[in-house]
Amino acid sequence: MPAHTPRDSAQPAQAQTLAQGPAAAIRLLADRGYEATTAEDLADAVGVSRSTFFRRFGSKDDVIFADHDLALAELEAHLSSTDLSPSEALITGTCNVLRLLIRDPEAARLRFVLVRQHEQLKERELVITHRYQRVFARYLRANLAADAPGWVAATFAAALVALHNQTLRNWLRDDVDDAPAALGTQLREVAAFYRDWLAPAVPPLTTATSAPAEAQPVLPSGSGSRVVVAVYDTGSSPDEVLAAVAAQLSH
The missing domain is CATH 1.10.10.60 (Homeodomain-like)
Incomplete structure (x- = not known):
């Protein structure tokens, strides 16, 4: 051999x-x-x-906390690469963390008991909770609208962690069967409060075509104003774009 x-x-x-x-x-x-x-x-x-x-x-x-290290790594990878809106990215990421932590129900319950029995493990768990909160807050600060108050990132991040932990405790007490689904519902209710302060999802870039610059009029509004939408190839010069717009405005 x-x-x-x-x-x-x-x-x-x-x-x-x-x-x-x-x-x-x-x-x-x-x-x-x-x-x-x-x-x-x-x-x-x-x-x-x-x-x-x-x-x-x-x-x-x-x-004992190895699953948390894995969950944090996967959460950061998800938030750095997702195409979801900020709100849905956070909800999905938080539910994924819970799903990972309870994938082995027996081990999850035994870990909970062990942590409750030893002060040093409780302190370690608290540190891990702050790590999750920092990951959420960092992502939020990068995806908030310009006029969002300074407290939005901190409070939303704390809410995500608090709801996750509460749902996990409910699952451990057998008060909920499908914990990730229950968590997702609750997170969407909370996220609605922050919706106006989250930056909108950035639409994917479209592939440029070879169409020449052209402008199309839009039906005038009741105030008599007029809107013109310009569609142009990325290779068009500024003069070509302006000429197409000017032609429509002169009609």
Whole structure:
């Protein structure tokens, strides 16, 4: 058998193991106890070496919140690349975070219990909450209308985080079945309050055609004013555009 075969065939298996690592670690911590569980124990539970565990997850505190690190990375990627309107981009991104965090229901519930039992984990969770809020606020500041009050980004970002956390708690108490759908409904109600301060979505650029510059009149309004819409190729000169507009205005 070629020497490279074992290494190559092990890579997909290890990748799958690492992807499942946080859930396996959380289950062990809940079963054995947070204080009694060592990093070596967690590495064994995940199925990797101690060095690989530390390289991939860090400390045992880090592995508990590994899903949040992934959710934050995916949220930032979504907000930086989406073509959705600012409001829908935020709603979709927030629902995606919740969907990721509860994709393994058992692990999500065990993580909640672990965090409630240990003060240092509560403090770590609070820091992560602020990280989400900063991501939302940064995106909002870049997508607000020029006349938006200064408090809009901070309050909308805080509302997104608060609604997400409340919906997650409701789901943990079995008060809601489809948590992402419930969250989306609530977020749209809140987003309506901020709608006037959000910049409109930028329409996609259209491909330039080879049509020459031309202008088309629009039906006059009741006040007697007249509007002319100019359609022109990007290669048209300013003189050609002005000539087409002038021709219509002279009719």
